[in-house]
Amino acid sequence: MKTIEEINRKIAEKKAVVVRADEIAELVKEEGFANAARKVDVVTTATFSPMCSSGAFLNFGHATPGVKIAKTFLNDVEAYSGLAAVDAYIGATQPSRKQGTRYGGAHVICDLVAGKPVRLEAEGTPTDCYPGKRVSTIIHKHDINEATLFNPRNVYQNYNAATNSSSRKLLTYMGTLHPHYQNITYATSGRLSPLFVDPCLRTIGIGTRVFLGGAHGFVAWNGTQYQVGSEHSGDIPVSPARTLALIGNLKQMDCRFLRPAVIQGYGVSLFVGVGIPIPILDEEQFRLACVENDQIFTKIVDYASPDHPEVARLSYAQLRSGKAPLQGKMVRTSPLSSLKKAQEIAGVLQEQLRAGSFLLTSPVQPLPDGPEKIKSMPRMEG
Numbered sequence: 392m393k394t395i396e397e398i399n400r401k402i403a404e405k406k407a408v409v410v411r412a413d414e415i416a417e418l419v420k421e422e423g424f425a426n427a428a429r430k431v432d433v434v435t436t437a438t439f440s441p442m443c444s445s446g447a448f449l450n451f452g453h454a455t456p457g458v459k460i461a462k463t464f465l466n467d468v469e470a471y472s473g474l475a476a477v478d479a480y481i482g483a484t485q486p487s488r489k490q491g492t493r494y495g496g497a498h499v500i501c502d503l504v505a506g507k508p509v510r511l512e513a514e515g516t517p518t519d520c521y522p523g524k525r526v527s528t529i530i531h532k533h534d535i536n537e538a539t540l541f542n543p544r545n546v547y548q549n550y551n552a553a554t555n556s557s558s559r560k561l562l563t564y565m566g567t568l569h570p571h572y573q574n575i576t577y578a579t580s581g582r583l584s585p586l587f588v589d590p591c592l593r594t595i596g597i598g599t600r601v602f603l604g605g606a607h608g609f610v611a612w613n614g615t616q617y618q619v620g621s622e623h624s625g626d627i628p629v630s631p632a633r634t635l636a637l638i639g640n641l642k643q644m645d646c647r648f649l650r651p652a653v654i655q656g657y658g659v660s661l662f663v664g665v666g667i668p669i670p671i672l673d674e675e676q677f678r679l680a681c682v683e684n685d686q687i688f689t690k691i692v693d694y695a696s697p698d699h700p701e702v703a704r705l706s707y708a709q710l711r712s713g714k715a716p717l718q719g720k721m722v723r724t725s726p727l728s729s730l731k732k733a734q735e736i737a738g739v740l741q742e743q744l745r746a747g748s749f750l751l752t753s754p755v756q757p758l759p760d761g762p763e764k765i766k767s768m769p770r771m772e773g
Contacts, residue, residue, distance in 0.1 A: 562656020596754025
C-alpha cells in the first residue's frame with residue numbers, strides 16, 4: 392500500500408519510478424508482476440483525439456466607453472455572450488460566418504494559443520452604466536484578462552467504432568465511412584488511454600491534476616453524457632461510458648497539443664491532448680494498469696441506421712492491426728486519434744514527474760457511479 396503523499400515525496404526527491412502505460416508489459420516480463428507492482432509509483436496515460444465538446448471562456452477587459460456585449464465575433468466566429476458585460480465562451484465547433492466549416496472556434500482557440508492576433512467585433516446593448524454600442528479591436532492572449540479552456544466532455548471511456556452498411560459514402564464525425572462495410576473507424580489510444588488504465592476511477596476525481604493541451608489542468612467535474620456502462624468486458628465498459636470535464640489556463644498551452652481539425656461533411660473540431668498520471672497505490676491498481684489492447688473491446692455500430700445498431704464487437708488489438716473481420720470479410724480499420732501523439736504526451740508527462748515538476752493531487756470528491764445509460768432526447772413531433 393502507498394499513499395499519494397508518499398509518492399509525491401518521491402517525486403519531489405526525483406526518486407519516483409514512472410512508466411508509460413504501454414511500457415508496463417515489458418517491465419512485468421523482466422521483473423515479474425509482484426516486483427513490478429512494488430517498484431512502480433506512477434503510470435502515465437494519454438490521448439490525442441478530436442474532442443468536439445471543448446471551448447474557452449474569455450474575458451476581454453472593458454472598453455472606453457464601457458460596452459455590455461450582446462454579440463461577440465472572433466475572427467468572424469460567433470462566441471456566446473450571455474454572461475457578464477465582457478465575458479464570452481467560444482465553442483470549438485462554431486463555424487465562421489463567412490468561411491463556414493473551413494474555419495471555426497477551434498481555429499480561434501489555437502490562434503490565441505499561438506499568440507496570433509485575433510479580431511474582436513462586438514455589439515453592445517447600451518445602458519446607463521455601459522453606454523457603448525460596439526467594439527472593434529485586435530486582441531492577443533497576453534492582453535486579455537483571462538483565457539480559460541473549459542471542456543465539458545473529454546477523454547471518453549471507450550467509444551463505439553463506426554462502419555456503414557448502406558450503398559453510399561457517409562461523411563460523419565467519425566470520418567468517412569465507405570459503403571457496404573468497406574471500412575471501420577475508431578477513436579482511442581487503446582491501452583494508453585486514461586480511463587482504460589483506471590477504468591473504475593479509483594484515482595481520478597474532482598481536483599485531479601492532469602496534463603491538458605501542454606499545460607497543467609484539472610478535472611473539474613464529471614463530463615457530460617457520463618455513464619458507468621451497462622455491459623463490461625472485465626473491468627472495462629464495451630460502449631461509451633465515463634467522461635471528464637477538464638479546465639486549464641489557455642495562455643499556458645502549447646500548439647503541439649491543441650490543434651484545430653476540419654472533418655469533411657461534419658465541420659470543425661478540436662484535437663485535445665490529455666495526459667493523466669495514475670498513482671499505483673496497491674497491487675490492484677497495478678493489475679488494472681496492465682491492461683492490453685487484446686483485452687479491451689468495443690462495439691462496431693452501423694452509422695447508416697439512425698439508431699446505430701451493433702453489427703460486431705472487436706478488440707483494439709484487432710482494430711489497431713489495420714484490418715479486422717466484419718460481415719465475413721477483412722476490412723480496413725483506421726483511427727481518428729493519434730497514437731504517436733498520445734505516446735509523446737505520456738512521455739512528456741513521464742519526464743515532468745521524474746523531474747519533480749508535476750505533483751499528484753488527491754481528488755477532493757470522487758466522480759459519481761452515474762447511470763448505466765444516458766437519457767435520449769424525447770421524440771420530436773411532426
